[in-house]
Amino acid sequence: MTPLEDAQAFVLESCPPREPVTMPREQAGGLVLADVVVSTEIVPPFNNTAVDGYAVRSVDVATVPVELTVVGEIAAGAAPDGNVGPGETIRIMTGAPMPPGADAVVMVEYSERLGEDDAGNERVRLSESVAAGTAVRGAGDDVVVGEELFFEGTQITPAIEGVLASINAQEVRVYPRLKVAVLSTGDELITDGSPLAPGQIRESNKIMLAGMLAEAGCQVVDLGVVRDDEVELERVLRDAAVECDAIVSSGGVSMGDYDVVKAVLGRIADMTWMQMAIKPAKPFAFGKLDGVPVFGLPGNPVSSMVSFELMARPALRRMMGHTQLARTSVVAIVDHDLRRNADGKLHFMRVNGGFAEDGRYHVAPVNAQGSHQLAATASADAMAVVPDGDGINAGSEVAVLLLQS
Ligand code: AMP
Ligand code: MG
Numbered sequence: 001m002t003p004l005e006d007a008q009a010f011v012l013e014s015c016p017p018r019e020p021v022t023m024p025r026e027q028a029g030g031l032v033l034a035d036v037v038v039s040t041e042i043v044p045p046f047n048n049t050a051v052d053g054y055a056v057r058s059v060d061v062a063t064v065p066v067e068l069t070v071v072g073e074i075a076a077g078a079a080p081d082g083n084v085g086p087g088e089t090i091r092i093m094t095g096a097p098m099p100p101g102a103d104a105v106v107m108v109e110y111s112e113r114l115g116e117d118d119a120g121n122e123r124v125r126l127s128e129s130v131a132a133g134t135a136v137r138g139a140g141d142d143v144v145v146g147e148e149l150f151f152e153g154t155q156i157t158p159a160i161e162g163v164l165a166s167i168n169a170q171e172v173r174v175y176p177r178l179k180v181a182v183l184s185t186g187d188e189l190i191t192d193g194s195p196l197a198p199g200q201i202r203e204s205n206k207i208m209l210a211g212m213l214a215e216a217g218c219q220v221v222d223l224g225v226v227r228d229d230e231v232e233l234e235r236v237l238r239d240a241a242v243e244c245d246a247i248v249s250s251g252g253v254s255m256g257d258y259d260v261v262k263a264v265l266g267r268i269a270d271m272t273w274m275q276m277a278i279k280p281a282k283p284f285a286f287g288k289l290d291g292v293p294v295f296g297l298p299g300n301p302v303s304s305m306v307s308f309e310l311m312a313r314p315a316l317r318r319m320m321g322h323t324q325l326a327r328t329s330v331v332a333i334v335d336h337d338l339r340r341n342a343d344g345k346l347h348f349m350r351v352n353g354g355f356a357e358d359g360r361y362h363v364a365p366v367n368a369q370g371s372h373q374l375a376a377t378a379s380a381d382a383m384a385v386v387p388d389g390d391g392i393n394a395g396s397e398v399a400v401l402l403l404q405s
Contacts, residue, residue, distance in 0.1 A: 001275045001276065001277035001282070001345070002274045002275065002276050002277060003276075003277050003345060004276055004277060004278050004310065004324055004346055005276055005384055007284065007286075007311065008310070008311065008314065010286070010323070011284050011311055011314075011315050012037075012314060012315055012318055013316040014030070014286070014288070014293065014315075014318070015246075015293050015318050015319050015391045016314070016318070017175055017318060017319060017320070017321045017398045018164070018175055018176055018178070018245070018319050018320070018321075019176075019317070020034030020035070020173050020175055020176075020321070021173070021174065021175075021176050021217065022171050022172070022173050022174075023171060023172065023174060023176075024170065024171055025161065025165065025169055025170060025171060025172055027354070028156050028161075028172045028174050028182055029158065029161050030156060030177075030217050031151055031155070031156055031174040031175060031176070031217070031320070032153060032154065032155050032156070032174060032175045032181060032320055032321035033151070033153065033154045033155075033156065033172065033173065033174055033321075034149050034152055034154055034173045034174050034175050034321060035152055035162065035172075036149075036150070036152060037148070037149045037150045037167075037169060037172065038143070038146060038147065038148055039143045039145060039146065039147045039149055039167045039169075040145060040148070040167065040168070040169075041143070041145065041167045042140035042143060042144055042145055043140065043142040043143040043166050043167060044137055044138075044140070044141070044142060045100040045139060046097045046098075046099060046139050046401065047097065047136055047137070047138055047139050048076075048095055048096060048097050048137050049092045049093070049094060049095070049096055049098060049105045049108045049135055049136060049137070049289075050094065050095050050105070050135045050136065050137050051094055051105055051108070051135045052092070052093050052108045052112075053069075053091075053092060053105045053106050053107040053111065053117065053137075054068070054090070054091055054092065054105065054106045054108070054126060055074075055084055055089060055090045055091075055092045055098060055099050055104075055105050055133065056087040056089050056102055056103075056104055056105070056106055056109055056126065056130070057084060057086065057088075057101060057102060057103060057104075058103050058130055058131055058132040058134070059084065059108060060087060060088075060089075061104075061126055061128065061129050062129060062284050063129070064126060064127050064128060064273055065107065065125050065127045065282055066085055066125070066126055066340070067114065067123055067124070067126075068088060068089040068123070068124055068126060069087060069088050069089070069093055069121045069122065069123060070088075070089055070090070070121075070122040070123065070124050071084070071085075071088045071089070071090060071213050072090045072091070072099070073090065073091040073092070073360065074090055074091070074092045074093065074096040074097065074099060075093045075096055076093050076094060076095035076096045078096060078097075078357050079097065079098075080096075080097045080098070080099040080100065082099060082291035082315070083097050083099060083100045083101045084101035084102040085101060085102070085127045086395060087119075088101075088297070089102075089106075090102065090155045091122060091124075092105060098136055101209065102347055103132040103133065103136070104130040104132055104133060104134040104135065104136060104296075105130070105134065105135035105136060106126045106128050106130055106135075107128065110126060110127045110128035110144045111124050111125065111126055111127075112124065112125040112127070115266050116324075126356060129234040129398045132268060134254050142166075143163070143166070143167055143286070144188050147210055149163060149167070152321075153321065153322070153323045156172070156174070163235040164165060174258070175319075175320050175321030176320075177217065177218065177219050177320065178218045178219065178245045178246055178316055178319055178320055179218070179219045179221060179243070179244045179245050179246075180213050180218040180219065180221065180244060180245065180247070180248060180316065181221045181223050181240035181243070181244040181246070181247045181248070182206055182209050182210050182213060182220060182221070182222060182223065182246075182247075182248045182249075183206065183222075183223035183224060183225070183226050183236060183248075183249050183250075184203055184205045184206040184209075184224075184225050184226070184234065184249070184250045184251055185225070185226045185227075185228060185249060185250070185251040185252045185260060185261055185299075186203075186225070186228060186251045186252070186299060186382055187227055187228045187258070188201050188376065189201060189202070189203040189225045189227075190202060190203065191203045191224075191225055198328040200229055200370075201320075204301050204374060205248075205250040205251070205297075205299065205301055205304045206222070206224070206225065206250065208301070208304070208305060208374075209248055209250060209297070209304065209308060210222055212305070212308055212309075212313070213248065213261065213316075214313060216313050216316055216317060217320060218246075218320075219316075219317060221240070221243065221244055223236055223240060228252070228258045228260045229260065229343050230260050230263055230264050233261065233264045234264050234267075234268060237249075237264065237265070237268065237269075237289060238268070238289070238290075240289075241289040241290040241291075241292040241294075242290070244292065245292065245293075245319070246290060246292060246293045246294070246295070246316060246319065247289065247293070247294045247295070248295045248297065248312055249261055249294070249295070249296055249297065250297045250298070250299055250304045251297075251298070251320045252296075252299065253273070253283050253284065253285045253296040253297070253299075254283040255283075256379075257289075258262055261285070261296055262285070262296075265285065265289070265294060265296060266289065268281060269287045269289035269294055270287045270288050270289075271285050271286070271287030271294070271296070272285065272286055272287055273374040274286070276307075277344060277345045277346060277367075278306075278310070278314075278345050278347070278348060279343070279345045279346075279347045279348070279371075280300065280302050280306050280344045280348065280371035281297075281298060281302075281303040281304075281306040281307035281310065281348075281371075282298070282303075282345070283303075283309060284296065284297065284298065284307050286311070293315065293319075295307075295308075295311060295312040295315070297311075297312065300371040300372050301371075301372060301374035301377075302350075302372065302373060302374055302377045303372070305374070305377060306348050306383070309327070309383070309401070309403070310348070312334060313325075314326055315336055316393030326401070327383075327402055327403060327405045328401070328402045328405035329330055329399055329400065329402075330331065330361050330400055330402065331361070331398070331399055331400075331402055332351075332353055332360070332361040332362060332363045332382075332384070332393065332397065332398055332399075332400045333356075333358075333360050333361070333362045333363070333396075334362075334364075334393070334394055334395065334396055334397070334398050335362050335363065335364045335393050335394060335398060336364045336365060336394055337353075337391060337392070337393055338384055338386050338392040338398065339389045339390070339391040340386055340389070340390065340391045341390065342388055342389055342390060343388070344388055345388060346385060346386070346387060346388065347385075347386040348381055348383040348385060348386075349365055349383065349384045349400075350365065350366045350369065350377045350380035350382075350384075351363040351364060351365050351366065351380055351381075351382050351383065351384045351388050351400060352364060352366060352379065352380055352381055352382070353382045353400060353402075355380060361400070363382060363398070363400055365384070366379050366380045375393050380403065381402070381403055381404055382400040382401060382402050382403055383400060383403065384397065384398045384400045385399045385400065386398060
């Protein structure tokens with residue numbers, strides 16, 4: 001059996017990051033930057049008010065209450081119009097540019113409109129004394145020109161997309177989104193919702209894997225269910241290798257007579273067939289078909305999921321420029337015994353966990369651990385990494401991978 005680390009190292013080595021591309025910012029959400037982003041604009045672009053209120057000379061409000069003459073009004077989006085002189089103020093709305101002469105803003109909550117005086121001037125009483133700079137957002141106090149904002153390897157989050165828009169970065173250099181083909185194989189699988197004929201089961205892996213690929217940021221190309229037929233499978237795989245950047249298949253990689261994936265890929269691709277020292281997901285195949293990485297996952301649904309998590313997902317992430325490839329790992333306290341047999345394998349037991357009052361992460365196994373029992377696994381939010389031996393007793397520590405991280 002191949003140790004998991006050796007299998008992972010081999011696969012990752014064969015899946016280097018793709019060649020970066022330059023693309024419009026709007027298309028780059030979720031992708032990984034291939035270059036540092038340097039700002040060519042300042043943010044905010046001008047001094048502006050952080051509140052609705054009155055732009056003042058701070059010296060005029062040193063003693064309050066004080067009455068001032070309102071000489072204008074500036075809304076957000078308007079250019080400053082007029083100057084604030086001694087004894088004067090301008091009514092101003094959040095985001096509007098500061099008028100010349102003013103150096104602070106008194107919030108509207110501390111104002112009282114007095115109407116017009118005898119000369120027809122609008123008057124306001126202000127009851128808050130503010131220091132110079134109060135409630136003023138300075139030009140460039142978020143971003144300055146030439147600032148290095150985000151570095152290579154950073155995933156473009158929605159907040160980063162917002163920043164890129166704010167600095168008018170029209171294009172970004174990123175690792176391209178992967179187009180990944182997914183298929184399942186097996187004469188027993190049906191997808192059309194019709195009553196099950198004897199021996200048939202409903203297809204579940206391809207649906208699951210398509211979702212996992214999408215969650216990993218890939219563009220999914222659904223190749224459907226392929227019969228256990230070598231000619232058909234060869235045609236589908238060859239087409240996929242032309243159209244896609246990677247191929248994920250489930251089923252047919254173990255020792256059965258009808259394991260056609262093994263037969264076909266063994267003939268047309270450069271494959272390595274592994275028996276990994278893990279449970280579930282012992283059989284696993286990886287190789288290249290016309291240079292395109294092919295992940296041959298086992299058909300048992302839980303094995304399919306676990307080998308996607310441990311083998312395919314990290315490799316696909318690497319191809320998309322990520323540097324953090326694995327799920328977040330934490331040390332957890334085991335609340336119920338994690339029992340297993342010694343078999344020379346690392347066991348990935350599906351567990352549910354959460355932080356408890358002691359500040360520690362606690363886990364308990366889901367109620368079924370069979371490699372066909374996807375329902376139980378689907379209710380898990382983590383996998384405990386249980387080393388070879390007879391398991392881990394309640395109260396002890398175990399490393400877990402957080403599946404939603
Ligand atoms: P295989 O790896 O093809 O020998 O399949 C192992 C087990 O997983 C068998 O019980 C299959 O029926 C089942 N299986 C294979 N592919 C799927 C699938 N796409 N959806 C659900 N079960 C599957
Ligand atoms: Mg099969």
